[in-house]
Amino acid sequence: MRKIIKIKYHFLVLIVELTLLLLALFLAYNFISMPAKKTTxxxxxxxxxxxxxTLNEKGYSTYAMDKYVVK
Incomplete structure (x- = not known):
């Protein structure tokens, strides 16, 4: 019985650690600033x-797919 509880505990800890890592990555991504000289x-x-x-003039790269996404 203890072995089953130990396995479930380690699995739960692994899930919590992966969740925290994923949240930390999202948080770090939000702190990345825009490149220099780019404003809203x-x-x-x-x-x-x-x-x-307008997007091209402001320095944002656009692709052929953007024409269809903007519609």
Missing amino acids: FYLNDNTITTLIN
Whole structure:
């Protein structure tokens, strides 16, 4: 009986440690700042080409897939 409890305890500790590690990774990711010279800005138009061009001008890389995601 003690062996079963010991195994379950170690499994529970492993799950808790993995959860804490995952939460710590998310927390660390949130503290990563934006690259230098990139600021927030207002997208004042709703046409797709203008939005993509504005993002490119502000230094954000866009891909062909972005045209379909923005729709």
